[in-house]
Each structure stands twice: as structure tokens, then as C-alpha cells.
Amino acid sequence: MENELPPEKLKNLWQNQSVEPVQMSLEEIRRRAERFQRKIRYRNLREDLASVLVFAFFGYFIWRFPQWRVAHGLILAGTAYMLYQLHTKGAAKTVPESLALGTCLEFHRQELERQRDLLRNVWKWYLLPFVPGLLAVVAVTLLHVPAEKWIRALPIILLWAAFFCGVWKLNQRGANKLQGQIDELDSWNRESL
């Protein structure tokens, strides 16, 4: 064999390598398609159950501690909103059936864009919904303790603030990385017009 492999020979080498093509009968394909749908249904069911548990938990607190009703009600509303957003825009989105309708460039961009928006808007759907409830918790707590002890609540408030900032920053970093990839695809797209 010659000691050089020019592109044409590499093409032959690539095309003639030994392969193990997927062997699935139509029955197996249908079974897998059904299993796939079932998986999606179970995932949705799990999310619904989680919502029910959260509602039951806070519902109990609302009923049991009337003075905390507003605070717990707001946290409950925030959780419901967050779960709804996760349910509709969740990262575990299924692969669409219309995979071939767009080019690879368009599809790749859409996927990156979807994930970028999810990360970039994390403050809107994951952090902000909890702020009114948490502020109400702080307010109710402060109303029930003498003013001279208010300083004790500061570490908790700072911890929450740090957690919120950390989550936001991490997600912004992720979104920026994805934006870099989108920009790169866009530069090819512009050149292709």
C-alpha cells in the first residue's frame, strides 16, 4: 500500500469501512415510537405530580398558618408559574417531526436559540416569580419580631440574594456561550445569502 492517502483515497476508505447498520423492523420502530410518546407522557405526568405536591404543601401552610397566607400564597403562585414555564419551554423538548423541513443551518440555529432564550430569561421564569413570596415572608417575619432583632434576618436575605445572583450569572454565562455559537452560524448564513 502507498504511504500516502490523498483525499480521494480517504473517501474510499471512509465509505468502505465496516459498519453495523441499525436493524429495526417496522414493528420495532412503532414500538419505540410508542415508548417515546409514553416517555413524554410520563415526564409530563411527573411534572404534574410535582405541581400537585407543591400545591398540597403550601396549601397546608396557608390553611394552618393564616398570618402567613399572603406570603405562602405568593410562593405558591410563583411555583405554579415556574412549573408552567418549565412545562411549556422545558429543555427536554422532544425532537420535532419536521426535522427535514429546514436546512441543518436553520435547525441548528433554532435549537441554540431556544436554549439561549431559556437561559437568558431565567430571571423572568425561574427567579422573579419567587421574589414577591420571599419578600412577603421577610415582611411577615419582621412584623412579628421587635425592630432591634431585624438585623438577624440580614444573613438570610443576603444568602437568598447571593443565590439568585449566582443562578442568574451562571445562566447568563451559558447564554453568552450559546450566543457565540449562534453568531458564528449567522456569519455563515450571511455569507450564504
Add this chain to the structure above:
Amino acid sequence: MGQDELYQEAAATYGAALDRLARAYEADPDKRRDLGQEIHLALWRSFAGWNGQCSLRTWIYRVAHNAATSHVIRQRRAKAHNLVSLEELEHLPDRSVDGSAADTRHALERLLGLIQSLKTLDRQVILSYLEGMDAASIGEITGLSQGNVATKIHRIKNILTRRFQEGGRHGE
């Protein structure tokens, strides 16, 4: 032809090419098997909406590349920064110089490693090139203009010539 017949024809004609495609996107053998099945499932599902808007080959490769891209985004988002473009690869030194490039198995392993190190779009172009497609077909699948595809193919040829001839000389 119906959904089932189209799928059967696609699997029979392009089964080997789809396996090579899955190999190029996923290095882990178990995950590769999953990706292969995922591509076949996506293909079968996609044929429900097939009405001849493009050639069957373009349709099949779009579905396969898009399903694989989705897989890569899910599996390797954290490692995305390690991937390089053809432009970057052209200027990078070849570090895998042990052994002769003329050794078929070794050459194939190096070629696969090179493909797997590429960014998604460039990987789609080099794969299509290796499968023997022309610039027009690659453009139709990827969405790149023929001019861009031609530039990329030129780079691919340079990279392959340089890397595999250099590797061969190392083995002499």
C-alpha cells in the same frame, strides 16, 4: 409510497451511511447505538410529512444531521468550546503523528478523530464530502451557499492532504 415503504427504502439504501454518520457524531459506542436508533426513529416519523419537496437523499441527510445535532447539543453542550472549525484546524499542528497514515485502520481512526473534533456545521460538510456529495447537494442539506461549500471543501482537501501525507512520512 407510504411512510413505512419510504423508511424501508431509506434504511436499505442509506443504512450504512447513517451508521457512519452516527459514528462521526458520537464516540461512545453505547451512546452511538442510541443515536443510530434515534436517527432511524426520527427518519420514520419524518416520512409522515414527506411530500417530495426535496430529493429523498437530501431529506434523509437533513433528518439524520439534525437529529444528531440535537443529540450533540443535549450531550456535549459543556464541551462545545473544545470543537474547532476547519479554518482553525487548517492552522493547528497535527499531534497524532504516531504510526503510519497508510495503515488503513489507523488512518480511519485518525480521520474519525479529526471529524469528531470539528464544529457541527463543518462536520456536516466534511461528512457529506466523504460520502461523495457535490457542492450543490451539500449546500441543499446544510443551507450553505455553493461558494461557501466550495471554500470549505478546498480547506478539507488541504487538511486531509497535509495531515495524512505528513502522518505517512512519520511512519516511514
